[in-house]
Amino acid sequence: MLDRVFRHFLLPKVQFVAARSEAARHRMRATKVLAGHMAPTLRQAEVVWYAPWAGDGPLSRSQVVVVTHSDYEGALVPLRVVGLPGESLEIVEGDLLIDGHRLPEPYLLESQAQEVYSRSVPRVVVAAGTYWLMGDFRDMCKDSRVLGPFAVSTILGEVSKAHPLGGHRAARNVR
Template sequence: MGGTMQGIPVRTDSTVARKPWLAALLSLVAVGLGQVYNGHWRRGVGFLLFEFVLGLIVFAFMEQFVVLLIGVSALAGFNLFVIVEAFRSAKEKSAYTLKACNRPLVYAVFLLCSLALGLASSWGVRTYFVKAYTCASESMVPTMRKGDHFLAKALGAEGAIKRGDVIVFQSPENDGVDFIKRVIGLPGETIEIRDQVVFINGQPQEEPYVRHSESDVQPGRNSMAQQTLLSDEYFVMGDNREASYDSRFIGPINRKWIRYRALYYYFPADFGSESWSDRFGMAVR
């Protein structure tokens, strides 16, 4: 036997109670899937699309740490609401007549759509907004420690870069490998290093962020002859000068290789230490 309800075929020959725990679990797996399981497919699709849009809005404005906290809390709260709504709705359906949306194929399609939206939003966020990174070396000590988790802003081709910015760039030597360094020299400037002191256009630079772990002076590492940067080149160095592989060795970095600018630490290294709480959410400077 069969019939229709609001234009959707209804299977009147099968009545099965909805399981609240299963509805909640399905909404945990994919936002809105629990609603589809309960027969509310329009509501489920609406919840899924709302989360997608909310996620994009949050990540588009999360250059400030407080926005990240508020945004993540909003997303978590919305997901909890969807799970609870699915659970409560299922409890009310002790005698539920299966609908056309209660088919494995529909569930699978909905799950695939959820995954596709998730991948699309992840790609869009990383390409146009922000990306999460983990510092993998000690080349930026003391500013950045090995194991620090931080967010970086996507710069694009026209993003402004200024001296002192901590940037992420793709190594011209190793395709796909990202380096984290500080911008020292800008396009058109003349760079020189004399006995560990950086000179730009003949003027010595004050660099309070620098750490020198070795006192012996080595040509190429602690001293470098003058070189003038081209119109699309940047000279970058690690703050831990004697433990950094940077423009002193690989040369200036072309603008096209620079991808992100570091924003703030969202999970510093050494969790539980006193310094961890001080650095949590701190801007990378």
Template sequence: MDRSKLVKEVRGWTFTILAVLAFRTFLYEAVYIPSGSMIPTLQIGDYVIVEKWAYGARLPFTETAQATWRSPARGDIVVLLAPPGNPRDDDLIKRVVAVGGDTVEIRDGHLVVNGDPVPRERVPGRCTYWNKNEGGPWREEPCVDFVETLVDHRYHTFCTPYLPCGDVPVAKVPDGTVWLAGDHRDHSADSRVFGPVPVGRIKGRAWLALVSWGPGGPRWDRLFHFVNH
């Protein structure tokens, strides 16, 4: 291969690699859901595409956004950098339930924002879901199913029968932060554990479940399944 062809080939590969890195850094990224904190909205085994440009832009290996053009809204499902002191470095995925200036409270799984209980209806009938600890077997577990309506977002939340569902006393959300909760209210380490999260630590907004693997293999009904915000 002569020198000019080699230079062209190296240049082509370099542009390709840079384009892929830019796409993953600033536009979209796939994240794996290893735990059940967002069941039933997100399932263990989902691979979720994240819109990294939804709120701002962050350079690789930095802990806060260098540019922010929009703040997460109540009801958004977001991916965030693991809070300082978190036992694991994995990115987390949770729902924004309150924003800066709000007050937030949870009474036995029931969300209260600015003193008003968020509308919630219990879904009658039998409720079960598939749970799995990392490295462990799949198991079917019981639940209590509710439909919650936060602003214009309507989604399901789960609690465990006959157990408290994660009370939170009234707290004020500081400006520039958001308060996060899992849809599986008593199976989520969220702002009840690590407090409000600075907006700059939000990496992006969950958009699409690209593929999903469950106890029986591929979940075909979740192929290209849009995330319910």
């Protein structure tokens, strides 16, 4: 009984504290992925490391960032930057178009973007001071398609590494 309590409740907490401590040694922060909305890039219950970002400099397209939003009830959520300020964006028959040009999305599995809301988004222009962010598992994610563009102030950092709980010594780079 005590062994089960330790393995299921205490060990994950100890492992997460160790991951946060290791991330801090590299001047980074860590948070857990709470859902599968970034699969296959990130898996639920993995830990991601992110470098704090204060809006000082542009983000790049396809970069994974950690955000907060009132709809996430205080949770920190990783999402991918797909639209930059000033660009027009739309999804037509599953293809993401930026300023009318198809953007290759090698991180996206077609089987995870089958719903109508994942395959078609009317044209929007990303306002100054905001970014259009989406999850890699489009059918499962509450992202800019639902919440609109994310203000710079909601973007907390740039994700660089991920690992399962207890695997912080072998963290992999995130792209």
